[in-house]
Amino acid sequence: xxxxxxxxxxxxxxxxxxxxxxxxxxxxxxxxxxxxxxxxxxxxxxxxxxxxxxxxxxxxxxxxxxxxxxxxxxxxxxxxxxxxxxxxxxxxxxxxxxxxxxxxxxxxxxxxxxxxxxxxxxxxxxxxxxxxxxxxxxxxxxxxxxxxxxxxxxxxxxxxxxxxxxxxxxxxxxxxxxxxxxxxxxxxxxxxxxxxxxxxxxxxxxxxxxxxxxxxxxxxxxxxxxxxxxxxxxxxxxxxxxxxxxxxxxxxxxxxxxxxxxxxxxxxxxxxxxxxxxxxxxxxxxxxxxxxxxxxxxxxxxxxxxxxxxxxxxxxxxx
Ligand code: FBP
Numbered sequence: 001x002x003x004x005x006x007x008x009x010x011x012x013x014x015x016x017x018x019x020x021x022x023x024x025x026x027x028x029x030x031x032x033x034x035x036x037x038x039x040x041x042x043x044x045x046x047x048x049x050x051x052x053x054x055x056x057x058x059x060x061x062x063x064x065x066x067x068x069x070x071x072x073x074x075x076x077x078x079x080x081x082x083x084x085x086x087x088x089x090x091x092x093x094x095x096x097x098x099x100x101x102x103x104x105x106x107x108x109x110x111x112x113x114x115x116x117x118x119x120x121x122x123x124x125x126x127x128x129x130x131x132x133x134x135x136x137x138x139x140x141x142x143x144x145x146x147x148x149x150x151x152x153x154x155x156x157x158x159x160x161x162x163x164x165x166x167x168x169x170x171x172x173x174x175x176x177x178x179x180x181x182x183x184x185x186x187x188x189x190x191x192x193x194x195x196x197x198x199x200x201x202x203x204x205x206x207x208x209x210x211x212x213x214x215x216x217x218x219x220x221x222x223x224x225x226x227x228x229x230x231x232x233x234x235x236x237x238x239x240x241x242x243x244x245x246x247x248x249x250x251x252x253x254x255x256x257x258x259x260x261x262x263x264x265x266x267x268x269x270x271x272x273x274x275x276x277x278x279x280x281x282x283x284x285x286x287x288x289x290x291x292x293x294x295x296x297x298x299x300x301x302x303x304x305x306x307x308x309x310x311x312x313x314x315x316x317x318x319x
Pocket of ligand 1: 085104107193231
């Protein structure tokens with residue numbers, strides 16, 4: 001018999017409060033999935049007319065998804081703080097709650113008008129509600145995951161020991177698909193925005209050049225390149241069948257620290273990938289050990305199959 005998310009949560013963590021927070025996040029994702037399905041007919045795929053703290057134009061669905069998250073989490077007394085890509089400041093929700101949620105409510109939203117998979121990314125940490133520490137390294141995450149809104153709505157979840165995947169069933173509830181997903185250690189697929197090649201550092205250029213050389217170069221095998229431009233969709237593919245995702249530090253993003261955000265993009269994805277047996281690095285440093293200095297901090301992100309990430313790390317060590 002298929003296990004529901006609630007049934008799975010009852011055994012996957014010894015903390016009923018943490019299970020409650022995860023279940024609340026999943027409820028928000030299920031509602032976002034339902035809104036996305038009808039968005040083209042509801043005329044909701046366009047711009048909202050505002051910019052977020054990152055200076056990016058918000059889509060209507062960015063704002064709607066963020067509002068859904070706020071409403072669901074506010075109704076959960078265990079959550080005291082929400083950090084969201086769409087909110088300039090951390091939002092205080094409940095006085096006594098011992099948990100903080102960091103999220104990108106709708107990642108990859110530039111893909112919405114072309115009906116390509118987008119997602120929600122989330123990270124859950126413990127906080128003292130009276131003096132919340134918002135800047136904890138990723139090693140302190142208690143749980144993390146994402147929802148991928150594609151042909152099926154998938155929820156991918158980890159408490160750090162293993163990774164489980166769920167899909168929305170006919171009744172709108174998440175049901176277990178696979179418990180114990182592992183990312184293959186070797187792969188011949190890489191994901192990077194090659195239009196940025198002129199900005200890359202030496203390590204990235206050398207790694208990609210080896211892949212392009214395929215069986216005629218030191219990698220000794222032919223590679224394929226895949227770049228969806230929606231992090232959740234790229235990472236979901238890598239988790240399921242292996243590969244590597246790179247958004248490295250380059251000369252254009254260097255002044256900002258990178259492109260992707262540490263608290264609600266890099267950390268949760270690194271937590272999942274490591275729990276599935278892969279690796280996640282900035283190049284020189286394990287992502288999960290980066291000490292955050294601000295809630296919207298950006299970092300370089302290189303993660304996926306252990307052998308591929310190790311090859312990139314070796315290039316960084318040679319610099
Ligand atoms: P948003 O959170 O602003 O959507 O940006 C994140 C993202 O869309 C990732 O999902 C994706 O991997 C990356 O940006 C694509 O960046 P680029 O457009 O530079 O290829």
